[in-house]
Amino acid sequence: MRNPLTLAAVLAALCGSAALADGTVAPGDVKYEDGAVAVSLTGTPGDPANGPAVIDRKGGNCIACHQISAVNLPFPGEIGPPLDGAGSRWTEAELRGIVANAKMMFPDSMMPSFYKTEGYIRPGVAYTSKPPEGPLDPLLSAQQIEDVVAFLMTLKD
Amino acid sequence: MKRLHMALLAALVSASPVLADEEAELVINGDLHIVTRAPAAPHLEGHLDEVISGWVFRSDETQALQMDDFDNPGMVFVDRAMEVWNTVDGSEGKSCASCHNDPAESMKGIRAVYPKWVESAKEVRGIPAQVNDCRENRMGAKPWKYEGNEMAEMEALITLQSRGMTVDVAIDGPAQSTWERGKEIYYTRYGQLELSCANCHENNFGNMIRADHLSQGQINGFPAYRLKNTKLNTVHDRFKGCVRDTRGVPFKPGGAEFTALELYVASRGNGLMIEGPSVRN
Numbered sequence A: 001m002r003n004p005l006t007l008a009a010v011l012a013a014l015c016g017s018a019a020l021a022d023g024t025v026a027p028g029d030v031k032y033e034d035g036a037v038a039v040s041l042t043g044t045p046g047d048p049a050n051g052p053a054v055i056d057r058k059g060g061n062c063i064a065c066h067q068i069s070a071v072n073l074p075f076p077g078e079i080g081p082p083l084d085g086a087g088s089r090w091t092e093a094e095l096r097g098i099v100a101n102a103k104m105m106f107p108d109s110m111m112p113s114f115y116k117t118e119g120y121i122r123p124g125v126a127y128t129s130k131p132p133e134g135p136l137d138p139l140l141s142a143q144q145i146e147d148v149v150a151f152l153m154t155l156k157d
Numbered sequence B: 001m002k003r004l005h006m007a008l009l010a011a012l013v014s015a016s017p018v019l020a021d022e023e024a025e026l027v028i029n030g031d032l033h034i035v036t037r038a039p040a041a042p043h044l045e046g047h048l049d050e051v052i053s054g055w056v057f058r059s060d061e062t063q064a065l066q067m068d069d070f071d072n073p074g075m076v077f078v079d080r081a082m083e084v085w086n087t088v089d090g091s092e093g094k095s096c097a098s099c100h101n102d103p104a105e106s107m108k109g110i111r112a113v114y115p116k117w118v119e120s121a122k123e124v125r126g127i128p129a130q131v132n133d134c135r136e137n138r139m140g141a142k143p144w145k146y147e148g149n150e151m152a153e154m155e156a157l158i159t160l161q162s163r164g165m166t167v168d169v170a171i172d173g174p175a176q177s178t179w180e181r182g183k184e185i186y187y188t189r190y191g192q193l194e195l196s197c198a199n200c201h202e203n204n205f206g207n208m209i210r211a212d213h214l215s216q217g218q219i220n221g222f223p224a225y226r227l228k229n230t231k232l233n234t235v236h237d238r239f240k241g242c243v244r245d246t247r248g249v250p251f252k253p254g255g256a257e258f259t260a261l262e263l264y265v266a267s268r269g270n271g272l273m274i275e276g277p278s279v280r281n
Helices: A004-015 A049-053 A093-105 A142-153 B002-012 B060-065 B075-084 B096-100 B129-138 B151-162 B173-186 B197-201 B235-244 B256-267
Strands: B026-028 B032-034 B035-040 B050-052 B116-118 B123-125 B224-226 B232-233 B277-278
Touching: A004 B232, A049 A142, B032 B123, B035 B173, B050 B129, B075 B096, B075 B151, B096 B129, B116 B173, B123 B129, B123 B173, B123 B256, B151 B232, B173 B197, B173 B256
Parallel strands: B224 B277
Antiparallel strands: B026 B032, B035 B050, B116 B123, B224 B232
8 A cells, every 4th residue: 555645746746746635636737748648647546347337427427428338328329439449549648638638639529528627618516507606526536537547448449 | 421320320329219210201280391401591601501400300209299289289388378368467458469469460470580689679589578578568567487488388379370481580780799699609618518509419410419319409499398398498498408418507598698599599490490389308
């Protein structure tokens, strides 16, 4: 078990930016390089077993737009590309960057930015139609993103 | 080409819900032929080639409900509005009929050209704004909630008098700046999901978003009876729901923004026919 404080310090050094107290990189501090994010957002390896839960409606609802044969969910959408074989087409860093903020790689992408908290026009609190009173949470947590990236890396051709 | 692509996808994605027959023709009561596909208006060049009624995207069962007024659940509300039309309300002792007589004559063609610039008010208005103007200033009655049930039902009665007429809203002259504002709103990505109207309804119509078959978001069928909430829905109510679903904060129904958006979206349907009250899911 690594010391989270040490990890935070290492991360901060690696990214050249501040990390949250628990070692998590804050949404505003993520470093994108050609849309890819090389460094883990948490320092804790993603758990691919949690991937399907993140993909489902109560998580990031990836399935609303993407077909993913490996998860048995009805009515996959066809807005975005099917994700079968994603782990063969992309590197982990690229997948992390796309999930965190796809618009860094594809400026016109319709895909929501899952690890971002600012820069929105008329944002509301979830589906309440009410404006937020404080800072927004990102659509997915840093660990959820690491988990879903780990899962996507298992989708090989 | 696009249709072939869709048919292939439908065949491949085994779990897909049943799609509508995209070649079906909308004929109401056996004799009113409705144009559900038309060449796009010139202002849509580079955006859309063809404009398509939302009816085309619905399931066979939902389509059928709109083809006979005895099956169309929206027609019950039109009957109710006809009673309201003839009922005196407010301090001036007037009903709608006191000034406008038979809506079949006085309201014919209205829905096909609205929203429109109203010279006396010096602004673009939707039908509900005109109804409330009458209620407040001529009848001495309380205004209705812009997107409420009473308004949706009265708008349906007015709309029915234009059913089968071609949508032809003006986008130039005094309406132009409002139309431009509506266009800007249409292409703005709202909410935490950062979605514009165009993301779904221009770039992805025909595609499935989970179990929903995305349409072009045309409003020629409004007010629409939705199977989802079993009532008539106004355009602004639907706009409100769409912005909410972007994890956003909607504009106020009846306000300048949604009125501008309604004019713009209506203009994207120029060439289609008024269908309201339509049946949607």
